[in-house]
Amino acid sequence: xxxxxxxxxxxxxxxxxxxxxxxxxxxxxxxxxxxxxxxxxxxxxxxxxxxxxxxxxxxxxxxxxxxxxxxxxxxxxxxxxxxxxxxxxxxxxxxxxxxxxxxxxxxxxxxxxxxxxx
Amino acid sequence: xxxxxxxxxxxxxxxxxxxxxxxxxxxxxxxxxxxxxxxxxxxxxxxxxxxxxxxxxxxxxxxxxxxxxxxxxxxxxxxxxxxxxxxxxxxxxxxxxxxxxxxxxxxxxxxxxxxxxxxx
Numbered sequence: 001x002x003x004x005x006x007x008x009x010x011x012x013x014x015x016x017x018x019x020x021x022x023x024x025x026x027x028x029x030x031x032x033x034x035x036x037x038x039x040x041x042x043x044x045x046x047x048x049x050x051x052x053x054x055x056x057x058x059x060x061x062x063x064x065x066x067x068x069x070x071x072x073x074x075x076x077x078x079x080x081x082x083x084x085x086x087x088x089x090x091x092x093x094x095x096x097x098x099x100x101x102x103x104x105x106x107x108x109x110x111x112x113x114x115x116x117x118x
Numbered sequence: 119x120x121x122x123x124x125x126x127x128x129x130x131x132x133x134x135x136x137x138x139x140x141x142x143x144x145x146x147x148x149x150x151x152x153x154x155x156x157x158x159x160x161x162x163x164x165x166x167x168x169x170x171x172x173x174x175x176x177x178x179x180x181x182x183x184x185x186x187x188x189x190x191x192x193x194x195x196x197x198x199x200x201x202x203x204x205x206x207x208x209x210x211x212x213x214x215x216x217x218x219x220x221x222x223x224x225x226x227x228x229x230x231x232x233x234x235x236x237x238x
Contacts, residue, residue, distance in 0.1 A: 006160075036226075036229075042231060042232075043208060043230055043231045043232050044161075044208065044210075044227075044229040046226045046227075046228075049225070051225075090160060090161065105151075105166065105176075106226070108153075108161040108162075109160055110159060110160035111160050
């Protein structure tokens with residue numbers, strides 16, 4: 001069965017500092033990977049996704065993530081954060097082999113709360 | 119969120135009463151999902167639907183039922199609400215992959231804004 005581990009539940013960082021939010025997954029098959037962001041009292045918004053091709057994926061708001069198959073990781077990075085990046089970030093995985101049923105359902109990590117301080 | 123709305127946005131109900139949450143989409147997507155979000159647990163799948171009248175259970179389905187009589191509406195019912203069902207509920211939608219009969223297009227899900235349910 002697939003699983004997603006977000007290694008840090010909370011990450012405090014100062015404004016304009018770099019940040020990395022860590023995500024590891026386990027799966028016996030090839031996967032698609034996603035990062036979602038949730039601002040306070042809002043729904044989840046897709047930040048970026050890896051489906052195929054280049055392992056370095058760029059998303060919205062200056063975020064990027066790198067797929068590392070050998071380490072089964074998909075860490076999210078931003079070189080310089082802003083106060084407005086304060087939010088909860090969720091990593092998610094789904095099977096590439098998707099023929100209906102539960103295959104293709106997204107499995108989410110427990111989230112990482114990013115707190116950007118002035 | 120564009121194309122997907124949840125109602126109500128907030129609800130307080132008493133233990134033992136039935137509650138129905140509604141998810142409505144205007145995207146004509148085949149797949150719809152209900153998740154609950156709780157601190158320390160992330161998002162957990164309750165039920166999902168892969169077409170009209172076609173539904174299946176997720177990992178936390180006990181105490182919940184769903185119905186989908188139209189493509190655009192997916193209802194989540196708590197038959198007899200309990201305090202453990204106090205949570206934020208999110209609906210999500212995804213497209214069918216046109217190249218495969220039952221597969222969904224893996225572009226990720228689009229989420230609604232959520233319903234905050236409190237059971238007292």
